[in-house]
Amino acid sequence: xxxxxxxxxxxxxxxxxxxxxxxxxTPEQAENYKLxxxxxxxxxxxxxxxxxxxxVRACAAENxxxxxxxxxxxxxxxxxxxxxxxxxxxxxxxxKEGFPVAKEDAEKYFFVPKMCNHCSDSxxxxxxxxxxxxxxxxxxxxxxxxxxxxxxxxVQACPYGCRYIHPEKKxxxxxxxxxxxxxxxxxxxxxxxxxxGARQLVDLKNPKDPIHEFLKTHNVQVLKxxxxxxxxxxxxxxxGSVR
Amino acid sequence: MxxxxxxxxxxxxAGLFVLAFIIFLVVRHYVVPRSFGQYGHYRGAxxxxxxxxxxxxxxxxxxxxxxxxxxxxxxxxxxxxxxxEACHGPLAKHAEDPSAVTPVKPDTAVLCARxxxxxxxxxxGFPQVDPADHSNGVPCETCHQPHSPAIDGSTASATGGAK
Numbered sequence: 450x451x452x453x454x455x456x457x458x459x460x461x462x463x464x465x466x467x468x469x470x471x472x473x474x475t476p477e478q479a480e481n482y483k484l485x486x487x488x489x490x491x492x493x494x495x496x497x498x499x500x501x502x503x504x505v506r507a508c509a510a511e512n513x514x515x516x517x518x519x520x521x522x523x524x525x526x527x528x529x530x531x532x533x534x535x536x537x538x539x540x541x542x543x544x545k546e547g548f549p550v551a552k553e554d555a556e557k558y559f560f561v562p563k564m565c566n567h568c569s570d571s572x573x574x575x576x577x578x579x580x581x582x583x584x585x586x587x588x589x590x591x592x593x594x595x596x597x598x599x600x601x602x603x604v605q606a607c608p609y610g611c612r613y614i615h616p617e618k619k620x621x622x623x624x625x626x627x628x629x630x631x632x633x634x635x636x637x638x639x640x641x642x643x644x645x646g647a648r649q650l651v652d653l654k655n656p657k658d659p660i661h662e663f664l665k666t667h668n669v670q671v672l673k674x675x676x677x678x679x680x681x682x683x684x685x686x687x688x689g690s691v692r
Numbered sequence: 693m694x695x696x697x698x699x700x701x702x703x704x705x706a707g708l709f710v711l712a713f714i715i716f717l718v719v720r721h722y723v724v725p726r727s728f729g730q731y732g733h734y735r736g737a738x739x740x741x742x743x744x745x746x747x748x749x750x751x752x753x754x755x756x757x758x759x760x761x762x763x764x765x766x767x768x769x770x771x772x773x774x775x776x777e778a779c780h781g782p783l784a785k786h787a788e789d790p791s792a793v794t795p796v797k798p799d800t801a802v803l804c805a806r807x808x809x810x811x812x813x814x815x816x817g818f819p820q821v822d823p824a825d826h827s828n829g830v831p832c833e834t835c836h837q838p839h840s841p842a843i844d845g846s847t848a849s850a851t852g853g854a855k
Contacts, residue, residue: 482743484731484739496815497815498815499807499814499815499818500813500814501806501807502806503778503806507749507777507778507782510748510749510781510782511747511748511749511782525813527813547806547809548811548813550809550810550811551811551812551813552812553812554812558811558812558813559813560813560814580728580732580733580734580735581734582734583731583732583733583734583738584732585731585739586731591738591739591742593734593735593738595735595738595741596734596735596738625742628739628742628743628745629742629743629744629745629746629747630747630749630751632743633743633747635747635749635751636751638748638749638782641749641751641775641777641778642749642775642777642778643778644771644773644774644775644778644807645773645818646773
């Protein structure tokens with residue numbers, strides 16, 4: 450029967466391709482850095498923030514963030530006694546060059562640094578139609594610029610407004626948690642340049658990280674917990690008026 | 693075999709499907725990157741590509757390997773926990789080749805004011821001054837050494853306009 454020979458000829462290249470695909474799936478081993486040993490996040494200590502804008506400038510310098518776009522920015526909240534649920538929020542140029550002087554008027558003022566929350570159940574990665582954005586095995590939300598189409602679904606999906614379309618590359622861009630630094634044992638550029646320690650990189654899989662003790666002993670929140678994003682930017686001393 | 697007697701056209705048609713499937717597999721093999729699906733529904737190699745981007749801030753440990761004299765001064769003062777590049781800016785290139793890139797000394801009039809200008813929005817315990825009122829235009833470093841800003845032998849109450 451020549452039918453079996455035809456099937457044989459058909460199946461041989463198919464089996465070869467399938468075997469190649471299996472071989473390609475073998476994970477590569479990165480030197481010294483193991484993806485499975487880390488689960489990164491950020492601690493933001495709101496009462497320590499002085500609104501100097503060092504983090505915004507450092508982030509722009511480290512990551513070549515174009516002018517007018519921000520991977521991290523600082524907001525100044527002004528909460529009046531009469532209208533506590535409707536605060537006045539300003540962020541001139543992302544807080545890059547600081548803030549106008551707030552006059553003493555006995556009302557509540559504070560600074561809130563914002564950045565990608567590196568959610569573990571991230572809404573932005575779920576909407577990507579091409580698999581260009583993802584949560585890495587060590588808990589960082591990244592964008593593959595070679596795969597991104599620039600459709601901006603993820604920009605709309607992020608409840609924290611942390612993504613933008615890069616004006617020159619025309620692909621989505623966002624905080625990488627300085628992935629190129631943290632995988633080399635450095636801290637992020639924003640943490641490195643924060644003069645008051647208001648931002649701290651945390652590794653939740655490291656049992657020696659002081660974050661574990663901090664989370665036990667402080668009133669720590671994440672932004673928009675009702676959205677169940679699994680956010681990993683932990684805010685200490687966060688005011689209820691922060692959106 | 694009588695069941696397949698007049699079924700030749702069906703086999704030819706099925707053969708077309710098999711051929712199309714093989715072409716699909718071959719095209720997919722060349723179009724889809726090798727590392728796609730390595731960790732999930734994305735290109736696994738993107739992780740190492742992003743991790744390979746160059747570093748601009750060297751990190752204070754790198755600075756301290758050479759500038760241990762500054763570290764000694766700084767670690768005793770109020771600015772002990774302010775990292776070098778928080779004021780001096782990104783200097784990984786200087787760390788790689790100290791002679792090729794020489795850092796510019798920051799202008800204290802801008803630098804100090806960024807953090808220490810008094811505003812109601814800052815935490816109450818943080819040292820803040822009105823720069824114009826505090827020094828009448830005298831540069832900050834005339835009295836305060838940035839690496840250890842407390843003035844020797846004085847207390848906070850003796851410092852003019854300081855809060």
